[in-house]
Amino acid sequence: MDKIVINGAKPLNGTVEISGAKNAALPILMGTILTADNCVIENVPEILDVDLTLEILEKMGAKVRRDHTTVEIDTSDILPCRSPYELVSRMRGSTYLIGAELGRFKKAKVGMTGGCNFGIRPIDQHVKGFKALGAEVATLGGFVEAKAERLVGTEVYFDIVSVGATVNVILASVFAEGTTVLENVAREPHIVDLANFLNACGANIIGAGTDTIKIKGVEKLHGCTYAIIPDMIEAGTFMFAAAAAGGEVKINNVIPKHLDSISAKLSEMGVYVEELDDAIIVKREGDMKSINVKTRPYPGFPTDMQPQMTALLCFAKGDSKVTEAVWENRFRYVEELRKTGANIDIAGDTAIIHGGTELVGAPMRSVDLRAGAAMVIMGLAANGRTEIVDIHTIERGYDNIVKKFRSLGADIRKVSF
Numbered sequence: 001m002d003k004i005v006i007n008g009a010k011p012l013n014g015t016v017e018i019s020g021a022k023n024a025a026l027p028i029l030m031g032t033i034l035t036a037d038n039c040v041i042e043n044v045p046e047i048l049d050v051d052l053t054l055e056i057l058e059k060m061g062a063k064v065r066r067d068h069t070t071v072e073i074d075t076s077d078i079l080p081c082r083s084p085y086e087l088v089s090r091m092r093g094s095t096y097l098i099g100a101e102l103g104r105f106k107k108a109k110v111g112m113t114g115g116c117n118f119g120i121r122p123i124d125q126h127v128k129g130f131k132a133l134g135a136e137v138a139t140l141g142g143f144v145e146a147k148a149e150r151l152v153g154t155e156v157y158f159d160i161v162s163v164g165a166t167v168n169v170i171l172a173s174v175f176a177e178g179t180t181v182l183e184n185v186a187r188e189p190h191i192v193d194l195a196n197f198l199n200a201c202g203a204n205i206i207g208a209g210t211d212t213i214k215i216k217g218v219e220k221l222h223g224c225t226y227a228i229i230p231d232m233i234e235a236g237t238f239m240f241a242a243a244a245a246g247g248e249v250k251i252n253n254v255i256p257k258h259l260d261s262i263s264a265k266l267s268e269m270g271v272y273v274e275e276l277d278d279a280i281i282v283k284r285e286g287d288m289k290s291i292n293v294k295t296r297p298y299p300g301f302p303t304d305m306q307p308q309m310t311a312l313l314c315f316a317k318g319d320s321k322v323t324e325a326v327w328e329n330r331f332r333y334v335e336e337l338r339k340t341g342a343n344i345d346i347a348g349d350t351a352i353i354h355g356g357t358e359l360v361g362a363p364m365r366s367v368d369l370r371a372g373a374a375m376v377i378m379g380l381a382a383n384g385r386t387e388i389v390d391i392h393t394i395e396r397g398y399d400n401i402v403k404k405f406r407s408l409g410a411d412i413r414k415v416s417f
């Protein structure tokens, strides 16, 4: 097993390259099922969730060739209802197999999925969309099964803004007869990226990035070459680490617009943020101010930056509030952060951070992907030695995180034990 060991309180300086977005890569890789052709996907992050996705696709019959960040996938021989339960149950993103299998084969059978545990993760909105398109859907014995004689375009109004439901129903409706109109959809950049990829394969999707998406059914898709957008959450994590530890970091290969809510909060804290065309500079020398933050679907402040924000605010003088409005239980990591002396109270959906106290590195257990990132930020900025175990949760979604922080001058390493 591996752990991350950090000797903290050293400023970060230099330049770091951001990888492709995990939450765009997973739907796009699953989306290749729809093409029945050869796709070349570039800028794919080298993370465990991508390894798992490609393994699942191979087990279903796809031919996969991977050269670092470029993946070539031939899905001509893929078959539905064949994804191994033990693999799909490890990752939430495998839910997208339902939409992709249903879209291409009119039938799907996929194990109930796992991933980060921050409360109940229902799929009622996905099911609502599939049923509206004409599918029968059943959840039995740990599997979701869907089948349809025909998929017919329709209107779907989502009761909750859900990234997963938006992705899944787009995938299922690409070949549906007529026009499908999806309302109250998620507007995240990875939704736009998925639509752009599918359109590059010949789909007819308009409106991605707004709250209404229209999909005109097409007969078939062809293959294409497509590059995934940069990971806004990885970029945000490096921005917060630079602010917490101090120093000056240039974060390359980003789309600054995607980072607006993150940059705005850093500026409010008194941290210097400069936007360039495809890079962001974060510089912090003096004290940081306490602030209040509430998570929201995009373009609001992302829930996937919430734990990192809590860690950062431990280093800002005064009381801050972080309110979680997307997930019902996403503060499990707070108990771990408290081991450093962090003074954080939880009141319902809000963490109250009494910042600016003396913080000392501590042993911590990464309870999920972004929680682990928060612990890395804490370890980089707190005095003394931090050791983080269960780091596979971090490596699910961060590409070479240790190497990247080392290149910024951090005393961080991965140790086997």
Ligand code: UD1
Residues within 6 Å of the ligand: 023, 026, 092, 093, 120, 121, 122, 123, 124, 125, 126, 127, 160, 161, 162, 163, 164, 165, 186, 303, 304, 326, 327, 328
């Ligand atoms: C995706 C991200 C995850 C991120 C989340 C919100 C991936 C692989 N994961 O997860 O990192 O935290 O978006 O930005 O991209 N909900 C329902 N019914 C449904 C679906 C969702 O009630 O059918 C609720 C959820 O319980 C949650 C909220 O809607 O409270 C948002 O969930 P959703 O956007 O679907 O998250 P995921 O797609 O699972």
